[in-house]
Amino acid sequence: GDGGGSIRIPASACGLFGLKPSRGRTPLGPDEGEAWNGLLVRHVVSRTVRDSAAFLDATQGGDTGAPYAAPPDGTFLEALERGPERLRIGFSTESLLGRGTDPECDAAVTGAADLLSDLGHEVIPLDLPIDREGLAHAYLTIVAACVGMEVEDTERMTGRKPRAEDFEGSTWFLRQVSDVLSARDLQNALALIAQTTRRLGALFADQIDLHVSATMPYPPVRVGELAPTSVERVGLRALRTLPVNVGPALRAALSQLAETSLEKAANTQVWNMTGQPAMSLPLHWTPDGLPVGVQIAGAFGAEEQLFSLARQVEEAQPWIPRLMVPVTATY
Numbered sequence: 001g002d003g004g005g006s007i008r009i010p011a012s013a014c015g016l017f018g019l020k021p022s023r024g025r026t027p028l029g030p031d032e033g034e035a036w037n038g039l040l041v042r043h044v045v046s047r048t049v050r051d052s053a054a055f056l057d058a059t060q061g062g063d064t065g066a067p068y069a070a071p072p073d074g075t076f077l078e079a080l081e082r083g084p085e086r087l088r089i090g091f092s093t094e095s096l097l098g099r100g101t102d103p104e105c106d107a108a109v110t111g112a113a114d115l116l117s118d119l120g121h122e123v124i125p126l127d128l129p130i131d132r133e134g135l136a137h138a139y140l141t142i143v144a145a146c147v148g149m150e151v152e153d154t155e156r157m158t159g160r161k162p163r164a165e166d167f168e169g170s171t172w173f174l175r176q177v178s179d180v181l182s183a184r185d186l187q188n189a190l191a192l193i194a195q196t197t198r199r200l201g202a203l204f205a206d207q208i209d210l211h212v213s214a215t216m217p218y219p220p221v222r223v224g225e226l227a228p229t230s231v232e233r234v235g236l237r238a239l240r241t242l243p244v245n246v247g248p249a250l251r252a253a254l255s256q257l258a259e260t261s262l263e264k265a266a267n268t269q270v271w272n273m274t275g276q277p278a279m280s281l282p283l284h285w286t287p288d289g290l291p292v293g294v295q296i297a298g299a300f301g302a303e304e305q306l307f308s309l310a311r312q313v314e315e316a317q318p319w320i321p322r323l324m325v326p327v328t329a330t331y
Helices: 008-014 049-059 076-080 103-118 132-158 169-180 183-206 230-240 247-260 269-274 303-316
Strands: 017-020 088-091 122-125 210-214 278-285 291-298
Touching (some): 008 278, 017 049, 017 303, 049 303, 088 103, 103 122, 103 210, 103 291, 103 303, 132 169, 132 183, 132 269, 183 269, 210 303
Parallel strands (some): 088 122
Antiparallel strands (some): 017 278
16 A cells, blocks of 8 residues: 555665556545545555556546546556557655755766657656645644544454554554644645645646656665654653653644654655656666656556656566666665
8 A cells, every 4th residue: 555655765776667546546445434634545566667557557438436536548458559659757855745856866867867868759857846844744643543433443443442552653643643733733734745636637638747856865774764763662662651642742743743753764755645657767776776766747547648758668678677686885
């Protein structure tokens, strides 16, 4: 499942191909009507574009009672046999929801832009017209609300009342935040996302067919690099002892989380919020052999167009040989 990048981020970090389909393209039922307020879609990480297309052919389609449905599209394997028409493609080296981008990720995007231009497409610089800070906060508001529900649901599944010591500190923190969020907080988050979805929908309808960015604004991180620091662990333990009604401290902590937690992987969540399909292609490697994925997003329902372009890129710059090269990076 990809609720904020969990297909595209590992694809980028492992030199593989990963596509997040449009909202409603694959079924979530019968156990779920929607997941994370529509943020989450299920699909696979694969070595080749063909494998991903074949799997989506086998699994696409709505299920009875689903709240969303992606518009009908063709057979994705057949789309691979047709070269894409000349496409209008915007690209940005900016972090979509973060503050910075590593030079290697800049190089990945500009290299992809040059490749796409060489393949005959119209490629232009284009930063997305979005409220980065507001969207980061909206995203984490939805995640907190849904994680809080999921923690409470463990009692139904196990017969045991949830306890802080049964969960990772960050998971329990999100559960605590969900207790102080209001219905208005959630609705404000959904309203900002809806406005953004309209704005980007118009952008894709009027100006571009696709948008290119780095999948992640930084190369793959060291093992354990994203784990809470000792200070953060102390803070999480302290938050566990707060009474539920101490909302200001938890709200302040959520705002701090929105500023910092997405920094290393801040480029994927936008397309979960809008529901548009997006894919990560392994097109760049750092000097010491670490893969850097390039993310290409399309209009809602445009998986056939994405697959067609991905196959063209895969043929022009194959990545399978790179998967056989040992990584020399040492930490």
